[in-house]
Amino acid sequence: MSEQPAPPETDPTWWQTFRAAPRVLRWSAYAVIGIATFVVLLLVVTVAFALRPVPATTGEVEVPGLGAEVEVIRDTHGIAQVYADTDADLLRAQGYVHAQERFFEMDVRRHVTSGRLSELFGEDGLETDKVIRTMGWRRVAEQELAILDTETREALASYAEGVNAYIQSHGPTEMAVEYTLLAATGLSYEPEPWTPVDSLAWLKAMAWDLRGNMTDEVDRVLASLDHTPEEVARLYPEYPYDRHPPIVGSGGVVDGVFEQNASGNATRNPRRPAYSRDMVDALEGVRDAVARVPDLMGRGDGIGSNSWVVDGEHSATGAPLLANDPHLGVSMPGIWLQMGLHCRQITADCTLDSSGFTFSGVPGVIIGHNADIAWGFTNLGPDVTDLYLEKVEGETWLQDDEAQPLDIRTETIEVRGAEDFELQIRETAHGPLISDVSQEFSSVGANAPTDEPDPTGRGNGYGVALQWTALEPGTTADAILALNRASNWDEFRAAAADFEVPAQNLVYADREGHIGYQAPGRIPIRKSGNDGRMPAEGWVSANDWTGEFVPFDGLPSVLDPEEGFVVTANQAVIGPDYPYFLTGDWDRGYRSTRIRQVLEEEGELSVDEMTRLQLDSTNPMAATLVPYLLDVEDLPSGYYRDGQELLADWDFSQPADSAAAAYYNVVWSNLLRLTFHDELREDIRPDGGDRWFGVVEQLLEDPAGPWWDDVDTEETESRDDVLRQAMVDARDEMTRRQARDPGQWRWGHLHRLDLRSSTLGESGIAPVERLLNRDGYEVGGGSSIVDATAWDASLGYEVTSAPSMRMVVSLADLDRSRYINLTGVSGHPASSHYADQTELWVAGDYLPWAFSRAAVEEAGEDSMTLVPDPDDD
Template sequence: MTEPSAQTEPATAPPRTSWWQTFRRAPRAVRWTAWTAVGLVVVLLVLAAAAVVVVRRPLPQVDGAVEVPGLSASVEVIRDGNGIPQLYADTDDDLMFAQGYVHASERFFEMDFRRHVTAGRLSEMFGDTTLETDRFVRTMGWRRVAEQEWALLQPATRDALTSYAAGVNAYIGDRSPSELSAEYAVLGLTGLDYTPEEWDPIDSLAWLKAMAWDLRGNMDAEVDRVLLSLDHTDAEIAQLWPDYPYDEHPPIVSGGGVVDGVFEQNATSNGTRNPRRPAYPRGVVDALEGVQASVEAMPDLLGKGRGLGSNSWVVDGAHSSTGMPILANDPHLGVSQPGIWMQMGLHCREVSDACTLDTAGFTFSGVPGVIIGHNADIAWGFTNLGPDVTDLFLEKTEGDDRYVRDDTTEPMQVRTETIEVRGQDDVSLRVRETVHGPLISDVSSEFATVGANAPADDDGDRGSGYAVALAWTALDPAPTADAILELNRASDWDSFRAAAADFSVPSQNLVYADRDGHIGYQAPGRVPIRGGGNDGTMPVEGWNSANDWTGDDIPFDGLPSVLDPEEGFIATANQAVIGTRYPYLLTQDWDYGYRSTRIRDVLTAEGELSVAEMSALQLDTTNPMAEELVPYLLDIDVPGGYYRNAQNLLRDWDFTSPADSAPAAYFNVVWRNLLDLTFHDDLRQRTWPDGGDRWFLVVGRMLSEPAGPWWDDVETDEVETRDDILRQALLDARDELTRRQARDVRLWEWGRLHRMNLHNATLGESGVGLVERLFNRDGWEVGGGSAIVDATSWNAVDGYEVTAAPSMRMVVSMADLDDSRWINLTGVSGHPASSHYSDQTELYVDGETLPWAFTRDAVLASAEDTLVLRPLVTE
């Protein structure tokens, strides 16, 4: 009998050990480290969640309904997919109230920062780091002038400013600082205990002074010419500051003259110029250099430097594909995050005497109305006219409070300002003024002994010292705020010009189009008439009354103006306004006209232009200096294939400068090295070339003089020629791009050098990485360049980064206003957590624009959110 086989028992699996049991068995050090890591992660998550809450806390309500005290009836705030608000009300007061409310909801910190700048009160928030700026602004007295302007304004303007301020205060009234902006929350972490004050109508007026300051004209150029005079002859200075080339770049107004005090576009007239080139003793130069240092310490409110400017042009119906005028505008200002503009529409549900506005365009937060845009009847655009509205007067002082006037001395006006400084004692500021203006050389203690060292023929001639007074038209009260709202209401050429007549500072080139088919141009603004010894190009001796301003301005009717020119278009790009026969001095420091000539060439060649073609012209990147310089560069022999590969990039180049262009990258690096090699050995650092339009003309004229003295490097024993410098610039540029980007020249890209970094004005350079990443939007690779229509300017002294750019672009079609296009540099919101903080930037960089809805049907069709502001009902 066979034994049954034994059954094999299945293997028993060992018991499973949980992660918790494994953790408990781990050594104490491991468990401690793990608990610490977990705790850290939890803390970080909590902090991150808290940060999100803090950053999102200021985001405004954009739909539903809100009861607001101060309204007489409901106001609709209709936002599109980009958050652009269109406001609808029944009265002007309610419309202005709502604009203030919406501005405050999106941009209050920006508004508050601006009013602290314009009142000279930054140190209350930021401590002694901003004291120099406060001293400078208090010395000029921006807010004091704004207060004096209130009485000059029309009742309707005062009502608008009052209603606007009430709307701002209705929004901020029951909100804590951290509910208004993330900036307040961050500053609170630094110990700032701060509650914003109510908004005042004067706060709005004072911002117009800041706008005027950044667009003030040629004050920097006056100082630069004095510095050049220390080392160079008048002839050499004239080479570096050449006269405007009227034969190469036509002015805005090609003819006309002043007849019996009125400018007539078909008349002729003659005028005179009275240039003067005094010698400047060392003490004067010290004072001017110190003034310049104080000026450079000012915040970049709109930007700084020659990159500031604008393009605008308008074509009539015969030159447009629509049969009606098309107007284009893109102001060039400093780049920042958020951008300078906020798009908005201001609409009366029914236009009447009680409600007069139906307009849309680009607004300044803190200021009621639309600055640039259109209404139902007309469109308008701005470019900086750049008139010479500032002069620096050198003053001989006697003692503390007297100064020399002709054969006598006169007392200065003296006032005392008190500046509150966060965390420190108040600072007392003593401000002195002469007949010419405030002594801006008093803003720094380094000038206290300037006069004692200033050379002069004898001690009596020198007095107690040299001081520098600023004469500036913006320091005299004027009703510029009237002009903004008058432009918004204008319906034809006559009412447009009437509005322009009140536009005192800053003087702008105004272009115009209307629904009746007319196009026009008007130069407005206060431009002083100077005495015979003062041509405005250099600081002048204040002790000689022959140099004074006469007390009269160029009469408005005498300023250049054109309606329906025969050419069928008007192009302005900061070039000369009018030729040398014009009897008044506007300025001698124009942009040199490269952009305007390119615009004119395209408008002349293209025939009938569409809205899309007008937008495309705004993106034109043709480099006019390249067309002139490249043939000379290609004639240079360079050693070896390594350098020739780079040089060959220029052979078939079309001279355009898109972001992905290798030839543009190489040319611009060559240009920067050429300027360095040619001029840095000859000039003081403050006057080194920035590479903009003036240097295009200077170098362009030098090219025909291969052995000219500027080409020689005075720091070597050899005598260099043009070709020596061009060769070295080619070699250095090849080596630089190899280091920066790649050895393979095909991989070079202009945009990788030419980046646009959008920094927050207050916290963007805080030094705290998380804060900077929250508020800044950096690294945009762009095309264009200085003195190019797509004017993404850069300063050759500092590098290739964008310093100023088109702050917005708009194209208005008078045939169908809903067919118009617009784009902002950033977005409408000032809140970094908002989806509209920078939602337009990528479109902007890609050269795109947004549809611009104007009629109510179009606005409703594009609506994403609607907020209704209702009057607060009380029992």
């Protein structure tokens, strides 16, 4: 063996060689050493500051307000199970633990929902603050507190006491490294005490992200500027009830009550305005304003969810199984924390024994199970928002030729590092003029509508008002805690009746063997002039809401359906004969149909089979499109046929390592670009999701249809021309992006999951972003697939939304249930639980879900005791 050279520290010639070097070189070396030393010191300091907020999870901690000792047992992934003797102490402890793990996230959320983001982040937050203040989320939350049940107000207060106990005993830099980083930029900041209104305001954020078809209203108008009504209709095809069954397959409303075996009918015949250029300008401005509101439940489009429940006859356990995976925008940290809230003994003062997924900032378990029942959510997606074009002049707006006074108020927005901003907020009877914050003036046009001459010559300005059910006080907070306490179907439905905003599909199972479904929500009944699909003329009272809402007893529900299962995946809730209008913009049902197909084929499912179904990556569009792609015969050469050959034996599944899936999705992206980008404005170009599956399915049957033609060329292109070019472009793109050899292509290499902090993780400062973000996970699945890792074909292949968690509840043995979180329970980047579930999530693995005290103790790693403050009276 040859002798190894001595390291520099022991080489007798190293120092002499360095001393003999030219002076400039020596100074360069000194500089390098100095920089390296500084970097090491910076890393040490950064790590120290990052570690400082990681909470203690063992020992004894005094918590003011507690009535007795509370145990907090954490497992190897930091998931806390809390044990107490009263509901008040349980919720105080939940608030304390939430603050331990996620206070910065909670604090940012309350700043967002109050329109106070600028106080932390300066002018970068001002546009968001304007929109939120104009809608008045916090004002509504303040009104809401007064109408909640006394028990709910007490619960919110107890939770806030727990949060405040943590705030009072920790300085900002002890609570989050983000406060240290902000302090380094000159921010002097002490968090305010937490209040019940802070919790309620977050429910408005949840409602905003799940609000329904508001953007579609504007997009239909924008599409109509350049296309006929028939062409626009092809971009928004009707729901295919014959191919994708609704959630509830039968039933109707009889004397105001929904009955599973009844039927009902209703019709609507709305009048739509003729849109002038000025109206369109106003609507485009509103679209821009809406885009300024951050994705508060994570980044990205493609919001949806899967849930299904099977009865004992379809379960290998002999008892119901319930599965749920909500699809939300991706972020770091993720939206959920797993947690259990357990009364040591159920009494009149201690009623909670629930476990599952919680929101930091909100008391109770949002989705999960208790000792008797399990429940899951998907977005029902009813049309609960309407945009109204308003004729605005000065301090008045017009309706039925009468001038009405605007409701006007002024609010001050504090802006860090700049002067305060005085915001004037104006409202009509329909709601706030959100056009006021989308451009300099809300009166955006000086001309009258094209169909209404203005004999006065004064000109009409147009504003756009937002009417939305979440802008009225509601009782959703009552529903959350009532779900936690429900023990049977009747109590579950009573809780659901209070779940007003956002309207959700609720699936149900219980230990007695029952399964069910309930649609809740405050869904407006409109007058005959408005079906909610496009912005309405606010100056015509026939377009108003009636002031009444679909009665809860009239909303679809089903208990123990004959087929033995319920599937909800954002598809239509019920058939077109249902007498109330819910929406016309359902998800088109590809995911729900695939889930139903597997349930029918399996017949009887185990917990493992339920989890595998959540990971199903079959692309429903591929079965339609691939035969057309295989029929393309005149590709230029073998090089271009290489990709086509991958599709010949493809099973249409999209795991991360699939070469065929990579090529197919790049073809799909190019097909959408070649077909639609020449004719659609940039804001409304295809994202490639379920609606575009339906659009392209129809177009494929019309090979010479006008949408195939590229209006920018002299030739007239056909379907086959576009398919051929999409395959050629896809082959070139894959070679450029990955490799010439198709055997080296991977879908996951294109389809990456980046988990980024929505605040400082987007700072542009590389060390900060590396500290806070977790990027580069290669994943399978895709848009409108059961494994719903959505991507936007107009932007790229990166994941924009994904299953934010996955869970399967076994009602036969709750300890055999399984769950997984997209990230981890901690919001601290130096914590081992910041992203410790992500690799498992990517791999399709799950964690055991301990519920019984014995199972919790067996899984326990750390135990902490919260004790009353001896100075409390």
